[in-house]
Amino acid sequence: MAFAHKSLLGIAQLSTEDIITILNVSETFYEISERRIKKVPTLRGKTVVNLFMEPSTRTRASFEIAEKRLSADGLNLSPSTSSVKKGETLLDTALNLQAMHPDILVMRHRAAGSPHFLDKHIDAAVINAGDGAHEHPTQALLDAFTMRRQGKGFHRLEVAIIGDIAHSRVARSNILCLTRLGANVRVCGPRTMLQPGLEKLGATLYDRLDDALEGVDVAMALRVQMERFGGDALLATTREYSRQFGLNRKRLERIKPDGLVMHPGPINRGVEMDPDVADGDRSVILEQVTSGVAVRMALLYLMAGGSPDSVTKES
C-alpha cells in the first residue's frame, strides 16, 4: 500500500503511525549509504527539482545526495540562478517547472506556508525543506531517527530544546514529532524567544537552563539567528546568551549519563554551545547529518509512490 500523503508539508499532517513508518523505511536506506557502491535504481526515471530560495548546506546537500543514491534526476534552482531574480513570482516559477513534469519539488522558502500554497497548484509532490519560522519536517524526522539509532525509545523520553524557539521551524517540528511519539519536551530560552502557545503544542516551559537540563535524555540546542542582530548589539547579546543558555561541560553534568547533545546546525560555536561540547563524546551532531541522507531517501521514495511495505535493501 502506498504512503497516505501526496506531499510532506509539515509534521502537523502526520500521525504517529506515519512517523514510525518513515523511520522504519529510513532504516533500509541508511544501510545503503554504508555500502561501497552507494547507489540503487529505485527512482530511475523520476525527476526531482530542488528549489532552495534560502541558504542551506545540510538540507540541500543531503537531498541532492539522496537523489543521486536513488538514481533520480535532480535539478537545482536558487534565487541567483533562476528568473526569480528578474521578478518572476513563486507561483509562476512553480507552474513553469510543473510544465516540465517533475515528480517531486523540494522547497525551502523564507515565507511560512509557501510549500502549502504550491502544493495546491501543482501536481508534483512537494517536500517542505523549511518554510520561514513554521516547519522543518525533514529535520525533525532525522532528529527522531538519530535518537532511535542511538538506542532511545520515545515513550517518556525527556528532551530539552534550548534557544531561539520563537523563530525556529526546527523547534516547532520537533515538538510536534516528539510529543506524537510519546516524548516529553521541555523548552528553554530567553522569554523574548518563547512564543505564546508552546504549551498548546505539548511542550513545558523552563526559564532556567539548569532546571531544563536536569535528568534529560537529549539536550538539543538551536541556532541563535545572529543575522537578525548587528554590530555591538550582537556581541552583547551573544555573550549574555551564552552565559545564560549556552551548553558547557559543567551544565552537561545535569543530563543523564548516557544523554545526547544535538544541534540541527549551523552551530555558532561559543554561543549555543562550547566547542568541547559540540565535539565531545555526548554529541551526535554529525550523526544527525548522516541520518539526514537516509531519511530524505526514504521520503523521496515514499513521495514517489513507493510502498512502505515493499521497500527492500535491493530497492
Ligand code: CP
Ligand atoms: N539544519 C539545517 O536545516 O541546516 P541547513 O540550513 O544548512 O540546511
